[in-house]
Amino acid sequence: MSGPKVLPALVLALCAACGGGSTSPDAGPGGPDAPPVACPDPASAFSWPVPTGPIDVPAHDSWKGEVSTTDPFFSSSSFSGDEPTWIKFSVLLRDPTRVYFQDSSALRFHYEFASAHLPPLAGMTPAQFDAVSLHAAGQEVVLGAVLVPPAASGVRELGVQLVGLDAYHPQFVKTIFDLVVSKVLAPAGTRALYLPVTEQARCAAEAQAWFEANGVPLGTADRWGDGNACYAPGWAVGRLVRSTAATIDAEYLAGAITADDIVLLADAAPAEVPPIAGLLTLAASTPNSHTAILAQAYGMPFSYLRLPEVAARADALVGRTVVIGTRTEWFDSRACEVTLIDVTDVPSADLAAIRALKRVPVLAYPAKVARGAIAVDVDDVGRSDARTVGGKAANYGLLRDVIPAAAPEAVALTFDLWDAFLDQVVPGGGTLRAAIGARLAPHRWPPDMLALDADLDALRAQIRTGATFSPAQAQAIAAALAGFDPSRRLRFRSSTNVEDGDTFVGAGLYDSFTGCLADDLDDDAVGPSACDPTEPDEQGALRAIQRTYASFYRRNAVLERLRRGVDEAEVGMAVLVTYSYPDATEAANGVATFTRHGEVGFAWDTVVMVTQVGATSVANPADGSTPEVVELGLGTSSQTATLRAGSSLLPLGANVLTWDQDYFAFAALFDQVADAWGVGTFTLDFEYKLLTSGQLIVKQVRAVPPPDTTVDVTPYLAHAPTRLCVYQGESSDVFAIHHAKSRWELDSKNTWLTPAAQAQSLLAGLDATVHDGAGARVQQAGAPDSFAGFTHGVAGEVLTDTLRIGTAPGRFVLSADITPRVARNERPVQTLGEQWLSLGVTWDTPRWVLDWNGLPAQRREDQVPLTSRCPDDPLDITGLPHVERTVTVGPITVQTAYYWPKPPRGPIAGYTAPLVRWDETTITGLTASPITLRGYWSQSYRPAHHNFGAEYIFEPGLEDGLPPAVLAELVAADVRALYVREDLDATMLIIGLDGTLRAVP
Template identity: 25%
Template sequence: MQPWTSAPVSALLSAVALTACGDSSAVNAAGAGGAPGADTGYLTELVTRDDYTSLAGEGAEVKYLTIVDGREPPPVFAGAACLFQNTDDYPYHLQFLRTFPEYAALAPERYADMVLRRASRVMWGGGLKLYPATPHPLTGAAGVLAYTVYSEAAPDELLTVGDIVQADRRLKGCSPFAERFLVFSPDGSAQSAAVQAIAGELVAAGVALVDPDTLLSGLSAATYSEGEAYGYLKIVDGAAAGSAGPRDVLVIDAAPSDLGLVAGLVTRQPQSLASHLNLRLREKGIPSAAVPGVFDNSVLRALAHGLVHLTARGAHVEIEPARLEDAEAFWRARRPPLGDPAADLEVATPAALASLGSADVAAFGTKAANLGELSRILPEQNRVDGFAIPFRAYADFMERRGFNAEVAALLADPRVFTDADTKQRRLSELRGRMRAAEHLPEFGEALEAAVRQAYGAAGLVTRLRFRSSTNAEDLPGLSGAGLYDSRSGCLADDLDSDTLGPSACLSQEHEAYLRAELERRELELAEHPDRSHLLPIIEDLEQDLTEEKSALLAVRRVWASLWNERAFDDRAYYGIDHTKVFMGVAVHPTFVGERLEAVALTGLEPDAPEPLVRVVSQVGEVGVAEPLDPTASPEILTFRRAAGGTPSEVTLVSPSSLAAGGARLWSDAALNELAGLLFVVQDHFAASVYPGLVPLSLDVEVDVTMDGRTVIKQARPYTP
């Protein structure tokens, strides 16, 4: 921080003695805890972390002014005790004060009289700055908000114990969010020398004192991937990363092996330098580090959910509040050049999957188009049979039900891009209203016609799966895996005259399976009450047995998932215009009671004589991509391609924790069939769908159904 002495004061102020700056809006939202609000350029309190970060200027500092005991407060305070200025707009007090009519022509010398000189002082002035690595001098807890109090350097102008105690009391009263970790730090060498003589009195008076030479912004750390990042600080106290996305700086206990794309990673526990996770992060220049006391840091806790700048270098990590313009500039510079996706809204009617191919991506989405490609090359028993709903249906619904206007308002709200809580709330509200809205009458008619055409009258009582198929997923460089939702529904439940369950599509076989599964899960929970992941599984099973399953609602839920938070973040990261993304829907019968679920990755180790295939599998409906049971570990199996098109070098890397005796889930015969199907898919997609991707790796989803069929239900490019 800049030392202030008598001679340099005027020189420094003269350097900023420009024409008066007009009123400028504070970045914070109107109605925030530190009102008066957005159009004033200041707040009177720092009630929340958002209040602080909304005002922070370069270096994450916030300038303040506060009243002096026994002096008439200047009219700019208007009854308030403190003014915290928008330091991004007004780096200096003089600029800020000139925005008030009474100080429009304020001269530097007059400012010095009002703020720096004891005889004429009517305001205390200084700056506040967060230092995450500095321990609190009284509590020892990591993280402080240090404040300075400006004065001139002449001996009779230096701060007294009473001066500092007064400023300390005032700032603690005006800064509730930081009261526990607010500390005083002398400003300049003259103040520092003077404060040494009165340090004991200050501590006795309750003032926490920090030597400016000991202020540390960097945390002691072990860095595994060096770099910097901007993102929203997401602190997860548990073991699961949850919905962390590419705009999140994730702070978690240990590094998750299945972590998706994040802005940065900080763990409490040490990580493995050679892990696949850190390999992926280093390839993308994403910072990753371990900080032992990260969960005990008061400053980081205060910054949670806010926009931050993370830097990891060697043994030091810095996390500080960030400005949106800096973050956006960083994101633009790092953004992969994907461009906006194409959309064809002229196609208005559903189409059979078997009639689609890669040329239909712009009208139906990549998932539906690739299912069409699979229909061309796979035997009937190894593919899904269904149809696809085009983008046009989603576009008509959004426009005619007024949601395009709501989306425009959401995207125009700057808080959506600076505050994670606001973003989460606004997106959740939009999804809720989309789910609750009425369908367009003609869509219901078109859906019924498509179901009848695909399955006959039996289709009305067939439980169908409605799967997302956007123009911003399953693309080279952007898989979109797990971003959007798939739902099940029964059209007969929409066509009957009531909303009473159970579903008309609940067959005896399905009911028997659900009841057996419900009983098994309830017994498991009774024996292991700590397995909280079982509660939503049991709730879903109960609903499947007792409630209707509206197909129209299922479609609206899939459409609404276009505005899932993680999907929103992914599009923002890749620079995709949200309004250019549309949701198609792939439809086919729901698989019930699967024997196995698997994800196969093809084309790995492309430089080897024969590329590697990795198959990750799990028994039943536990799942692999989004497992219902987070405590269950899947089977991992690898193989290569022999000359005759059969699997060779088959290796069981690790067994499923749910497999009896650790036995392999795939028999030799079943693995031979799976390998043959995967080789056919790999060859076709390399030659006809993605000829420009060399070498090509695919992410292929597989189900082994209740009746023993091996079904390929999705294929998309995979980036190792």
């Protein structure tokens, strides 16, 4: 198994249950909202649940009893090749000696296969099949899947999943696990893991110690993820603090965490986080969660640190002041780069100036105004009416105008009603408005959190229960809602004038509630609810409105208004009223981001749909489930749909919606809304539902404010020791790479990259090691001006430091191609190692090389790029392509082995791989005994384009620990190095002690 690792999101999708969800033949009753039950104790007595004996299953080309990890029966969710493959299997409990691996490319669901080819299950209906496969009582067959990392990943693992809605006894799991693994033919050294599906995960975690002790290591398919995950790009500066999803809120209240801190969570992000500078997690979160949407709006970096080395660096920086940056590549939104820079030692004045670049701007919003009515039909409002009905209701008016069949009728309760409610006289005298003002008046940014929280608790309680609508107001509300069926539940959705605008989203800051108008219209206050008999108490509409009003004073909402300078007298809560859709009527729900690319000559829209089955929340799932992610491309002449991740509540191979009709049907609705929204480039956020009746519902649209990309920020260079080596890639020839082979330890200054700073060296000190071309290394350290011949130069955006190093026979020029300005949304703090750095050398005497015609020639100048990834740095080689080459010319054979980096994705896929690490090189026939080289100095590599061949120079005299006798033998034979080229016609030349090249005898 060698090649690129899987996409992070898709890997999560493949860790999917094969039960639940009505969109596939494997469907069965779901379990995410079921109350937890006691987990089986692994130490408890266990016996096989049914009698056993041989079962005759006729051979058929749809199944095999054993498979290899490359068997064509394995299936995948896409054709990209960078995703896991999987094969489904069945084990009949009455014959637990055999495994039936089905052709999962042709038969994607267990039911399709088992009901046709396993005699004990033949002819069963889906319901009957569920009854004997998903629950412990009456179970006759256990279903599962084997997952294998992408074939090119190099990760020698496989995962086993077992389907079931009831927790399996650990000893039962071990029995099936061992049986299945024994039937899979995998490369030597392949490690098998148990990957519990959603319904099994909690109990498997409780028994993890037992599993590990009994040879069943646990894992998740997320371990095969390729890199970190960026939920929100951006940058931040602050103290890095450690917390958890369960404790962050209490720590914020206590002042242990502040709005200026960057938080490292040991787990996934909670449904909501208080205002902080940045968020890093050590467990995957949900795309398009409210936390992610708000982070995008704030420009707050939010990333999951999947890579162990990045997580370890973050952990080591806890307690330090850091700058973090998260960004995705333009060509691949799944490629996430996370940068952490320690700025604890940056001068306080500079640090204050860096913080000022991240200061939250004052919020622009339309001040509320009276409409002259407490309610209005949403058909009569548009986006410009946010000042009277709030952003959510105003945007819904656009949905009603453009896609009325998908956006059912609605009413907006205006700010007139809000203001009238606040003007009521409360017990003790004075108005509710005055009481609110008195509670909020003492609080400024940053507030005393405990005092603010206490005041807000009191305010919300007063609005919910201490205040009330007057009889006249209640009558007016009933009249405004008369167009709705009073016996159906209504949803009262928050719609403020400080959210869902062009500059701020506010997702998740406010709450919405469900109410029943009939409960307000009857003659009593006694339940059950007239709209839902299962509710023991009345759930009146007035009660729901007051609860929605109270959410205007939720802590995070008020904090955001405080820090953004919002005038409380200008803002308020309107309400969007629609029918509520009971959970049982939802087939699916989701959130989508729609980007209209308005560039001239580029007619293309992209849509990312994050969808989950039923009513299980996409934004903030309570059960730990992961949603499906589908990316659509919409052009004038073509459309594409790509599955990025599958729902963990569905079987492998199943989709939440009908593929691909439903996805494009929703996209067509989004496209119509975008046409009416405006022109140019913009991004919209949609919430949608698919009802069990088949109706498509678009319940919300809002703009995702674009970042400020004005390029006018002078970057700051932060002091950071930088270790550099010569880059062994396609950029220069192998002679330059070998002649200029060097190592540099650079100590940069803390400085703004102003023209004045650029006029001086950016280095506070350096430690350079080069080799002299005669088999010896030369090293010198000190301040730049302590080196002989030191000069500094500026040529446009390129800064140069020229110097001589000890006795080395040449003049060395370090060049840094800097970025003099960055955009306002880009990380302004940089390190020297992030600049494009190169090394030029002018030799005192010419050196022998091969020219472009392959003929010996002499030159005095070499130019090579430098890289911070040195071949002898510690490196996790798991999954890296291992290259082995053998070249023989005459009596000499060179066997070399080394590593390339993981292949990239996107338009740069198919690039030319550089060397990242040497394994070793063995040279036989040159000396009496073989020579083995492992070091950086003695081996040089330069790839041909697209790696169609390579050139090497091997100089044994530069290898540490070379036996003196071998060195003497080489000197006696006038051999300094070997030049090797491997392509269609192998070439090998001997480089003599004087640098001349000659043929191998």
